[in-house]
Amino acid sequence: MVTVSAPPTDHTVPTVRRRSPWPGFIARRLLRLALGIVVVVTLAFLVLQLVPGDPVRLALGPTAPVSQVNEKRAELGLDDPIMVQYVHYWQHVLTGDFGTSIVSRQKVTTIISARVGNTVTLVAVSLALTLAGAVALGMSTAALTHNNKRRWLLAGFRFTASTLNVIPEYVYGVALVYVFAVSFALLPVAGDDGLTTLILPSLAISLGPIAGLSRIVRVQTVEVLGQEYIQAARSKRLSSLRIYGRHALPNLLTAALTIGGLLLGVLVASTVVVENVFARPGLGSTVVTAIVQRDYPVAQSVLLLLGGAVLVVNLVVDVALSLLDPRSLIRDS
């Protein structure tokens, strides 16, 4: 067709390779992670220190013999100077030794490892549900109301979404239990017995976030649809499916995932509550019981783990986003 006739003379000669922004980016994120971990570990350590009165006495109750209390105090190292305790605590955390439960005398690691899988599954399913639900809902609302069509739908969507967004997860939990289990007896409401028991808890967790995130996705979609590259895609006369799916979606995804990443922390917290609503054995129900029973080593360790997990997940989301949208990396540096 067109043949090459003259060598290029403008500045389009292959660009000189810029220094990769990755090392700096990774270094900054690791530093932030490290800082976060220090804060989390310190806070977890402080739990035992800040308890008004003697935590062991509080945990074992007023009837426990003095010898037992002293023995436990020694075991927890509460009689050492605070800095020594702090150093020991770090040593224990780094070697994966979280002590034993004051109440059940089981190793904390045993308690946690028996339940962590349940919680991780629930969070993962809820996140997937949130992202899929919000993107589907937000995009289709944007598509249906594009060019000022169906204004009533847009108004309805805004009102419903902002309302549903502020309803807390335990309320959804109670409502779902009522509707599905009490009124219709369709789905199991308690325990962890395979896939069906995951449906209601993950719905309870994700309904609110779906409502919130879908509003953001809608606005993003409207913005993306107004871009020239969408017009360029239309000029190629592609099907709407291809325009929305192939040309618009990837450009929304970054925003959706960024907020999704931020929501992950919220999802983890919701899990704590929802596990209690549906009586699922997991870290959430464990930590609540531990706090009620003043089982400090367990409470401390689970909170440490959840906090650490949130930090690591944030890092992963950041890195994933940068892989997905290399431009953000350049902006970041």
Added chain:
Amino acid sequence: MAVHRPRGVTQYVCVLLLVLIAFLCVFGDPIWGDRAETIDAANAFGPASGAHWWGTDDLGRDVFSRVMASSQLSIKLALLAAAIGVGGGVLVGVGQAVLGPFFRRLLNTLITVSLAFPGLLLALLVNAVLGIGPRGAVIGVGIALIPPFARFTQTLAASAAASEYVAAARVLGVGRLQTMRRHILPNIAKPLMLTALMAIGTSLVSISALSFLGLGIQPPSYDWGQLLQFGLQNIYVHPMAAIGPTIAIVLAGLAFNLAGEAFADERSRSMLPAMMGTGLAERLAAKAEPAGSVDAIASHDDHDAVADSEEAVLRVKGLRVAYPGGVQPVRDVSIEIRPGERVALVGESGSGKSTLALALACLLDGSSAVDWEQFEFDGVVVRPGAESEHRHLFGTKLAVVFQDPTNSLNPAIRVGRQLAELRQVHYGAGRRESFAAAIERLEDVQIPGADMRARQYPHEYSGGMRQRAMIASGLMGTPRLLVADEPTTALDVTVQAHVLRLLERVNEETGTAVLLISHDISVVLSFCTRVLVMYAGRIVEDIPTADMLTRAAHPYTRALIAAVPDIDTMTSGPLATIPGSPPNLDSLPAGCSFAARCPWADDICRTDDPALGPVNPTHLVACHHPRTGEEPTPLAAPTVVPSADALPASAS
């Protein structure tokens, strides 16, 4: 803005709910307190009835009364927690603005780190320390609210601090603390208060959550969360005992949250990420106008003037475009483009040329009304509204190059794949085969290392390369017409020349006709063979490029040419301009739309819009008094002024 959103209603509902809540706080306990405590063991777990709207609990106490009576405690705890969170947050946020750079950074890092933690985990941590009970719950929830509130205050303060009056205060030597108190705080008070309102809602819901988990209020005291916990335990026997408190929590939580949102302006809508969408969405909605009709557009006969020719690649007659609200950016335009022809469409910004280009490419979206009497592309007749039946035709034979190359390639797709797409969709070619074709086209438009470049994303390309990639994209089919909308405007001068030369080569070697939209007369003169001059939505002159400088018949065309700066133009003074300004497209004058700016205009010009008629077989003009001599249209004495693009543009 209020018109487009049921905001008024939301506001009334919120106020009503808040008044109801205040009422319950004050009178809830006195009215229902006794009943709430009355034990009636015989009536334990009673169902909902006339006497007990929401049934009774395990001791036969009335659930409805208990929910009403506990309003005060529930709200009081929420207020306390919100006070801690808002007070602490504002203190930290303001402190950050007032303190020196070191502490500012330190606090900033701390806020960032603590924002990463979900509030509930912080609350649980505090609860673990302080033990279960209302004290731990309130302090925990309060502390958890500090980081987001600090960040919000800080963001608001920073934006207020960036304003000019604060800068002025600084220049006058007003101290940081003083500036904060006198100038910044008063300006951020409203959004802060509204967000505080939402914080109360959040606290209420969170404390109820803690009570619900058994960590907050302990029996025999009770709040909504605790009632809910009890209700859930017995939900099978007695669902209303769970649903009652749920209603209370949801309504109260909603009242505070929606009130914060409903009374907020854009500025205060960014505290929680979940609210991010609102401001933007509103601004978008505010721009929208109700759809109008095209019926009002008068039809003219001047399309008859266009000579019929069998071999035209594009033949359009009586094309009209109307935007909602009555604006008519394109009025009764007739255009004919022959194969291999290089035609220019010129005019000021706002003359409707970009809209016309999009309409010719059948790319205007549903928000504008497009209609025509005849539309024939590559021998195929296209009926108005039936553009989508000709996907393959337009997709393969009509290429469009847009103005802004930084934005016309999809940033999320590799360039090669974007090009290859057309082959896959319209020719059913395989992935690999079409990718190879894409690389070939990139080579054709002289992108060095096309093999490697095809695998890159648009942001790795320079502006000139992107524009050439766009042209290459158009060449993936077998274009008969290439519509280029200001393809060089966003590029610097040397790159402009390359892109134009490329278009020229494409035209010569493939025989593709080119319609170049531009406001740059010099580009037009060097590239095209025929020029269409557009003014206020109509074509006013259709003239061979060769005659443009010397034989233009329309006063507007002459003025355009005279306004082009040449080598003798004084660079120090302002540029010459055409006196007056183009008419508003939504309120066009009755006669010739250029009459108001035309020195030769007389009565007929002000009453009759002239039709496009021949001066000679290759030259058409729409003017009652076409010019013949060499005399240019007088320009305004150089005043302030503008590149054509400084004028308001409704179309570009």
